[in-house]
Amino acid sequence: MTDHVEPASHPAPDPSDAHGSVYDGLLGGDPSHWAFGTDFEDPLAGVDTTIPEGVDARDLATYCLMLADDALIASQRLSQWTSRAPDLEEDIALANIALDLLGQARLLLARAAAADPTLVPALPEGSPVPPEDALAFFRESGEFRNVRLVETDNGDFAVTIVKLLVLATARLALLERLASSSDHVLAAVAAKGVKELTYHRDYAGRWFLTLARGTEESRRRLEAALAVVWPLQAELFATHEVERRVAAAGVGVDPATTADDVAVVLAQVFAVSGVEQPTQAALAGVQGRQGRDGLHTEALSLLLAEMQVVARAHPMGRW
Amino acid sequence: MSTTTAVDRAALQDKAFAVARTVTDPEMPMLTLEDLGVLRAVEVDERGHVIVSITPTYTGCPAMATMRDDLVRSLQDAGLPGATVRVSLTPAWSSDWITERGRRSLAEHGLSAPGRAPARNGPVALSLMPTRREIACPRCGSAHTELTSEFGPTACKALYRCTSCLEPFEHVKEI
Ligand SMILES: [Zn+2]
Numbered sequence: 001m002t003d004h005v006e007p008a009s010h011p012a013p014d015p016s017d018a019h020g021s022v023y024d025g026l027l028g029g030d031p032s033h034w035a036f037g038t039d040f041e042d043p044l045a046g047v048d049t050t051i052p053e054g055v056d057a058r059d060l061a062t063y064c065l066m067l068a069d070d071a072l073i074a075s076q077r078l079s080q081w082t083s084r085a086p087d088l089e090e091d092i093a094l095a096n097i098a099l100d101l102l103g104q105a106r107l108l109l110a111r112a113a114a115a116d117p118t119l120v121p122a123l124p125e126g127s128p129v130p131p132e133d134a135l136a137f138f139r140e141s142g143e144f145r146n147v148r149l150v151e152t153d154n155g156d157f158a159v160t161i162v163k164l165l166v167l168a169t170a171r172l173a174l175l176e177r178l179a180s181s182s183d184h185v186l187a188a189v190a191a192k193g194v195k196e197l198t199y200h201r202d203y204a205g206r207w208f209l210t211l212a213r214g215t216e217e218s219r220r221r222l223e224a225a226l227a228v229v230w231p232l233q234a235e236l237f238a239t240h241e242v243e244r245r246v247a248a249a250g251v252g253v254d255p256a257t258t259a260d261d262v263a264v265v266l267a268q269v270f271a272v273s274g275v276e277q278p279t280q281a282a283l284a285g286v287q288g289r290q291g292r293d294g295l296h297t298e299a300l301s302l303l304l305a306e307m308q309v310v311a312r313a314h315p316m317g318r319w
Numbered sequence: 320m321s322t323t324t325a326v327d328r329a330a331l332q333d334k335a336f337a338v339a340r341t342v343t344d345p346e347m348p349m350l351t352l353e354d355l356g357v358l359r360a361v362e363v364d365e366r367g368h369v370i371v372s373i374t375p376t377y378t379g380c381p382a383m384a385t386m387r388d389d390l391v392r393s394l395q396d397a398g399l400p401g402a403t404v405r406v407s408l409t410p411a412w413s414s415d416w417i418t419e420r421g422r423r424s425l426a427e428h429g430l431s432a433p434g435r436a437p438a439r440n441g442p443v444a445l446s447l448m449p450t451r452r453e454i455a456c457p458r459c460g461s462a463h464t465e466l467t468s469e470f471g472p473t474a475c476k477a478l479y480r481c482t483s484c485l486e487p488f489e490h491v492k493e494i
Binding site: 095106173198269 | 372445472494
């Protein structure tokens with residue numbers, strides 16, 4: 001069982017030492033147990049990726065990018081809390097939420113690439129970078145389709161909680177409907193995502209209530225956060241042309257149809273928390289263009305610079 | 320190429336399933352993949368090739384590749400080389416799929432097993448109060464426990480504390 005010899009990257013325990021070492025159980029002669037982080041070559045292996053009838057492949061892929069980019073950029077923002085959260089439990093919670101969103105993003109990016117491979121950035125011949133990574137790491141900010149809500153800075157903990165509450169509430173309402181998509185991948189990602197987002201929304205809602213009913217300072221910060229975040233929420237419900245078409249084809253969901261349900265949930269949180277419904281006007285687009293069109297704030301460029309730098313430096317890298 | 324007969328295929332499938340069901344979860348090694356409910360199917364195609372389907376507990380589950388490697392290696396060690404492992408996304412995993420044996424094994428290893436997953440009927444209700452669960456401390460059996468966090472060291476676990484023996488423990492979440 002322990003006759004396998006593998007060059008060790010750390011001092012191997014001396015087998016003649018009767019006491020052994022804490023590494024014994026870990027080493028065990030099985031190098032594949034060190035392989036956390038390696039991945040399936042194709043995250044959709046075995047999944048039916050036929051394009052449903054009545055939808056344009058480019059539209060389906062673009063729609064997947066919208067859903068994927070919201071999750072990917074929110075995930076990257078939330079992971080910035082790792083080691084910086086107010087306490088260890090929140091650190092772990094935010095990292096878990098980020099991981100769920102990253103998982104959703106990966107499948108959705110893979111779905112986008114399978115639906116329309118021409119959207120995937122070209123990489124050097126022989127690059128082992130899979131299509132979903134090429135989409136995450138090799139697109140420019142103008143090619144990202146996320147709403148601006150997810151790209152803006154984390155701010156303080158209150159801002160992060162309000163952003164998460166709005167995102168999780170809207171995404172949950174959307175995925176509940178998307179679970180009946182005629183696209184098998186979207187339906188599956190949505191059905192699973194609903195379960196995950198239920199925890200995310202409860203987490204954000206409970207913290208919203210805690211901050212609102214906490215101290216004078218937490219209340220002040222929460223109200224300030226709401227004023228900062230509110231102008232960004234309307235974009236989640238503004239129907240893009242692509243969303244309108246995929247919804248008509250039974251593949252996607254028109255986000256405008258979720259607005260009322262989302263408003264009801266948020267009103268419930270505000271009421272229990274004793275917070276006034278915010279009234280700030282929506283952040284304007286530029287000549288009608290918003291995040292879904294690739295129009296973003298400077299915050300996204302900075303975020304992408306950090307997220308993409310290593311992958312871009314090593315397009316032939318294996319991880 | 321000779322094709323595998325139906326009898327051979329059935330025998331191969333039995334053998335492959337017998338191996339696959341012994342492979343354990345990399346993050347909760349007291350559970351087999353079968354007991355965790357992530358092992359969905361073991362099939363043999365007409366060329367005698369083994370295809371195993373597994374499903375992620377959570378979408379971002381980072382242990383999927385390790386599960387795949389462990390399955391392929393165990394099958395190879397049993398004389399079934401080159402197995403293919405596929406991802407099955409539908410239906411989505413539920414903690415209700417953890418077997419009775421799996422639940423006992425969790426408890427024996429100090430982890431609290433999940434209750435029934437919430438039944439879905441219409442829109443998901445918001446819950447602003449901590450989730451109420453009937454949980455006994457896996458160490459001392461006390462029913463006096465408190466939730467520390469809905470999120471734990473792996474995606475599928477919440478953190479609890481026993482207010483009788485004061486020990487922290489992990490609870491596998493209902494999903
Ligand atoms: Zn106890």
